[in-house]
Amino acid sequence: MSIEIHNPHLVNSLVADAERRTLKLYPGKHPGGAALQSSTALDHANVHPVAVSSHQTTAETKLKTEEIEKDCYKQLLSSERLYRELTVTENTFVKTLDDELEENKRKHKQKYDVLFSKWEDSIFKTVKADINDKLTGKQFNSLDSQKRRLFSRYLSACNTKALYSWMLSARMSTILCV
Numbered sequence: 392m393s394i395e396i397h398n399p400h401l402v403n404s405l406v407a408d409a410e411r412r413t414l415k416l417y418p419g420k421h422p423g424g425a426a427l428q429s430s431t432a433l434d435h436a437n438v439h440p441v442a443v444s445s446h447q448t449t450a451e452t453k454l455k456t457e458e459i460e461k462d463c464y465k466q467l468l469s470s471e472r473l474y475r476e477l478t479v480t481e482n483t484f485v486k487t488l489d490d491e492l493e494e495n496k497r498k499h500k501q502k503y504d505v506l507f508s509k510w511e512d513s514i515f516k517t518v519k520a521d522i523n524d525k526l527t528g529k530q531f532n533s534l535d536s537q538k539r540r541l542f543s544r545y546l547s548a549c550n551t552k553a554l555y556s557w558m559l560s561a562r563m564s565t566i567l568c569v
Contacts, residue, residue, distance in 0.1 A: 400459050407452055 525531060 400455065400462075404452065404455055404459060411452075
């Protein structure tokens with residue numbers, strides 16, 4: 392398992408801690424050669440130009456570690472602030488967009504209502520009034536009474552034809568039976 396560290400101060404601090412642990416575990420033996428600086432620190436020497444001192448005291452290391460922790464904490468606070476600003480901006484944008492869509496919908500409905508009321512006043516009510524005038528006028532009453540009279544004559548003629556045809560069929564059956 393490997394971890395890539397980009398902060399040179401953190402790399403130096405980790406290397407120094409590893410060397411101190413090595414000295415505590417193996418007090419006279421230094422695995423990897425006579426030099427106290429590890430090969431990892433040498434590998435990073437080209438990448439990170441910060442010098443690694445093997446003669447750092449515990450107090451110096453603590454100070455460096457505290458500085459690194461403070462720097463990391465400052466970066467964390469800065470990142471959190473940026474994140475909050477982004478979420479506030481996003482929430483504000485979404486709310487503004489939603490409000491604009493609702494306003495657009497309200498304006499569209501209001502425009503539709505105005506157009507409908509204009510149509511109703513200028514066309515529908517006029518046509519409906521003309522139709523009602525024609526249906527309730529004197530001419531309609533005379534046409535309606537004539538229509539009812541003609542329909543009554545039609546029904547009586549149909550009934551008379553039915554009666555004659557029934558009577559004829561009854562006579563024919565009596566003649567044939569006799």
